[in-house]
Amino acid sequence: MLPSHWSSLYINCGGDVLSVGSDSYESDLEQGGPSSFTSTENRWGFSNTGHFLDNNINTDNYTVKNTSRLLMNNPELYMSARVSALSLTYYGFCLHSGSYNVSLHFAEIVFTDDGTYSSLGRRVFDIYIQGERVEKDFDISDEAGGVGKEIVKSYTVNVNATLFIRLNWAGKGTTAIPSRGVYGPLISAISVNPSKLLLP
Numbered sequence: 001m002l003p004s005h006w007s008s009l010y011i012n013c014g015g016d017v018l019s020v021g022s023d024s025y026e027s028d029l030e031q032g033g034p035s036s037f038t039s040t041e042n043r044w045g046f047s048n049t050g051h052f053l054d055n056n057i058n059t060d061n062y063t064v065k066n067t068s069r070l071l072m073n074n075p076e077l078y079m080s081a082r083v084s085a086l087s088l089t090y091y092g093f094c095l096h097s098g099s100y101n102v103s104l105h106f107a108e109i110v111f112t113d114d115g116t117y118s119s120l121g122r123r124v125f126d127i128y129i130q131g132e133r134v135e136k137d138f139d140i141s142d143e144a145g146g147v148g149k150e151i152v153k154s155y156t157v158n159v160n161a162t163l164f165i166r167l168n169w170a171g172k173g174t175t176a177i178p179s180r181g182v183y184g185p186l187i188s189a190i191s192v193n194p195s196k197l198l199l200p
Contacts, residue, residue: 004042004094005094005095005096006043006092006095006096007095007194008192008193008194009043009044009163009192010024010025010189010190010191010192011025011026011028011044011090011189012025012026012077013028013080013082013187013188014029014063014064014065014080014082014083015027015079015080015189016029016080020076020077025189026040026043026044028046028063031062031063032048032062033048033062034048034060034085035048036048039091039093042094043092044091044092044093046082046089047087047089047091048062048084048089049085049087050085050086050087050184052182052183061083062082062083063082064081064083065079065080065109066078066109066148068148070148071148072107072148072149077150077188077189078109078189079109080188081109081186081187082186082187083110083185084169084184085169085183086168086169086184087167087168087169088166088167088184088187089164089165089166089167090163090164090166090190091162091163091164091165092159092163092165093161095159095161095162095163096194096197096198097159097160097161097197097198098158098159098195099194099197100156100157100158100159100192100194100195101154101156101192101194102154102156102190102192103153103155103190104127104152104153104154104165104187104189104190105151105152105187105188105189105190106140106143106144106150106151106152106153106188107140107144107147107149107151108123108141108147108148108149108186109147109188110123111178113141113146120174121173121182122141122173123140123141123173123184124139124169124170124172124173125137125167125168125169125173126170127165127166127167127168128165128167129155129163130157130159130163130164131164134153134155135153137170139173140186150188163192165190167185169183169185
C-alpha cells in the first residue's frame with residue numbers, strides 16, 4: 001500500500017499540538033539527542049547533530065521554553081523552540097510534487113534585552129532549503145528588532161516528494177552567554193503551504 005501524500009505541513013517546534021486560526025500545528029516533543037533521527041507517522045521527521053560543549057551538563061536539552069510574557073501576534077506559537085548545537089534538519093515526507101511556500105517562524109527566547117549579561121548573547125546560523133543556502137549568518141533578534149519578537153522568513157521552493165530544511169551553526173555568535181553551551185540554531189515553528197501542485 002502506497003503512503004498518503006500531503007499538500008501542507010505545520011509543526012510547532014519543541015511544543016505541543018496548537019491551533020492558530022484555521023491552522024493546526026503538530027506537536028514536536030521528542031527530546032532528540034546529539035546524533036538522532038525522529039520520524040512522525042511518515043509525514044515528517046527531524047535529525048539533530050552536535051553536543052553542546054563546556055556546559056557541564058550530562059544530558060543536553062534540545063528544546064527550550066520561554067518563561068516571560070511575549071508581546072506579539074500568536075505568542076503561543078513562540079513559547080517553545082527546538083535548538084541544536086550544530087545542525088538541525090526537518091524533513092517533510094510524501095508531499096505532492098510542486099511549488100510550496102515554506103515559512104520558518106523564529107523568536108529569540110533564550111537571551112534577554114534588559115541590559116544584563118544575558119542581553120549580550122548573539123545567535124548566528126545559516127539556513128538551507130532543498131540543499132540551497134537561503135540565509136547566511138542569520139541572527140533572529142537582529143532581524144526581528146529585539147529578543148522576544150517574532151520574525152517569519154518565507155520562501156518559495158520546488159518539492160519532489162521530500163522537503164529538506166536545515167539550520168546549521170557555522171561557529172559564529174556567542175557560545176557562553178548567559179551560560180556555557182548556549183548557541184546554535186533555534187526555530188519556533190514551520191508552516192508549509194502549496195503555491196502550485198503537480199497532481200497526478
